[in-house]
Amino acid sequence: MIRWFKPAVFLACLIPLALLGWKAYSGGLGANPIEVITHATGDWTLRFLLITLSITPIRKLTGRLWLIRYRRMFGLFAFFYATLHFLTYIWLDKFFDLHDMLHDIAKRKFITVGFAGFVLLIPLALTSTKGWIRRLGGKRWQALHRLIYFSAIAGVIHYWWLVKADIREPLKYAAILAVLLGYRIAVWVGPKLSGNKAKALREPQVQIPER
Amino acid sequence: MLIKKPADIPSSEITPKSLYLNRRKFLAGAAAVGAVGFAGLRLGELVSPSTTAQADAKIDGIKKSSFSTNETITPYKDVTNYNNYYEFSTDKYEPAGLAKNFKTRPWTVTIDGEVEKKQVLDVDTIIKMAPPEERIYRHRCVEGWSIVVPWVGFSLSELINKAKPTSKAKFVEFTTIEDSKQMPGQRSHVLDWPYVEGLRMDEAMHPLALLCFGMYGEALPNQDGAPLRLVVPWKYGFKSGKAIVRIRFTGSQPQTTWAEMAPREYGFYANVNPNVDHPRWSQAKERRLGEFLKRPTLMFNGYDQVASLYTGMDLKKNF
Numbered sequence: 001m002i003r004w005f006k007p008a009v010f011l012a013c014l015i016p017l018a019l020l021g022w023k024a025y026s027g028g029l030g031a032n033p034i035e036v037i038t039h040a041t042g043d044w045t046l047r048f049l050l051i052t053l054s055i056t057p058i059r060k061l062t063g064r065l066w067l068i069r070y071r072r073m074f075g076l077f078a079f080f081y082a083t084l085h086f087l088t089y090i091w092l093d094k095f096f097d098l099h100d101m102l103h104d105i106a107k108r109k110f111i112t113v114g115f116a117g118f119v120l121l122i123p124l125a126l127t128s129t130k131g132w133i134r135r136l137g138g139k140r141w142q143a144l145h146r147l148i149y150f151s152a153i154a155g156v157i158h159y160w161w162l163v164k165a166d167i168r169e170p171l172k173y174a175a176i177l178a179v180l181l182g183y184r185i186a187v188w189v190g191p192k193l194s195g196n197k198a199k200a201l202r203e204p205q206v207q208i209p210e211r
Numbered sequence: 212m213l214i215k216k217p218a219d220i221p222s223s224e225i226t227p228k229s230l231y232l233n234r235r236k237f238l239a240g241a242a243a244v245g246a247v248g249f250a251g252l253r254l255g256e257l258v259s260p261s262t263t264a265q266a267d268a269k270i271d272g273i274k275k276s277s278f279s280t281n282e283t284i285t286p287y288k289d290v291t292n293y294n295n296y297y298e299f300s301t302d303k304y305e306p307a308g309l310a311k312n313f314k315t316r317p318w319t320v321t322i323d324g325e326v327e328k329k330q331v332l333d334v335d336t337i338i339k340m341a342p343p344e345e346r347i348y349r350h351r352c353v354e355g356w357s358i359v360v361p362w363v364g365f366s367l368s369e370l371i372n373k374a375k376p377t378s379k380a381k382f383v384e385f386t387t388i389e390d391s392k393q394m395p396g397q398r399s400h401v402l403d404w405p406y407v408e409g410l411r412m413d414e415a416m417h418p419l420a421l422l423c424f425g426m427y428g429e430a431l432p433n434q435d436g437a438p439l440r441l442v443v444p445w446k447y448g449f450k451s452g453k454a455i456v457r458i459r460f461t462g463s464q465p466q467t468t469w470a471e472m473a474p475r476e477y478g479f480y481a482n483v484n485p486n487v488d489h490p491r492w493s494q495a496k497e498r499r500l501g502e503f504l505k506r507p508t509l510m511f512n513g514y515d516q517v518a519s520l521y522t523g524m525d526l527k528k529n530f
Binding site: 095 | 289297354356401500
């Protein structure tokens, strides 16, 4: 891979934020800027979660094994946009009214599930370093990072439950997520049903760094 | 500052409407000249520009109203570019573009049901039934945002009195046009088309209930409900149907679109009420477009004079 490729991908992941910043600066966020910021950061959280989850299937199906080097970056960008989304909520929407916020989290199902999805990402972001992979050991690290499945499911439900009538957009995210999780179920269940043919697919996916 | 507030734009920078309209005419003229160059036939149009746009037409003789609030009016740009108009799109930023060529003339409104005489009226006949008034109302969406709009129209009661409902009429039902050729949103079954809303007779007769055909001193823009809409300022915005083609008087409570679609979330009354939350979000506060902090939502959207319509009613039950 060309040396500048990874930094270029990193910068590309920042484009949605840059666009938002530019629109905010130039007055292009329309009549309800806070709503636009909330929706954009939420959309990009979901998109990065789905991109992260698609790395493994694409790697396995196309043999592009080098893609693993981007999985952590995409995962961390999902967490980055989720954090912005959450900050938008507590700052611009609730204006740090902690009481109001806790009330919301407890009472509003879509907030509860969205908040849960965000909280699940925190340990994943914290243990995303090589040091943590070593400390936990590949197997345990991998088990922990399966939390992303639940985080992504929570994210899609969060979106689904908040729309008023038009579920077409959340449906798209749900469909892609279903395919991505379906792949994992197939890989997991497949060999049990048909011997060990697909065993190769189940090899550990974590690169344990050399000391 | 992250977000530019309208206040940051000096009024000297805002182009007066008359000026930019002239500019449009000039551009249209320039285009016509080009067309003449090619076809050599369109001279007539150049001399007397065709009356294409019904919107942007100034309404004469508008009276002021004591029902108007003196709160800051939301900029025209926001009220015409941020629209919940599912017949065009569920994206609030799209109706402005999608409704551009929506035909609002000729337009008739059917008046039927429990009335002495069923009739089909031309919208221009209805508009002339009473002198136009400017009503600057707060408008609160069930989603939690609000605007202040200088509507133009007259009390719905003027039309109802002329329609002469019989003693059997207990409710009024308002139906929005169904025309999926012109309204792309109706091609998907997001809601059960056509859009139907309704009021109890005494609500409809309340002088605040407005039959509306203009705003900001001009004919209603298409994306805001042209040519004829309802404005019921003490209720959530979805009660105020747009592009009305039928007004039907009924003996029983009409089946209204949102209440049918999600009965747990949207009631028939839908009075603005900070104490009754939407099942999925709080209604205690609202974001006035253009303001940074949310403001508290007022009971009946601040129109206390309607409270007597609901004495003895449990508004938590009849939400």
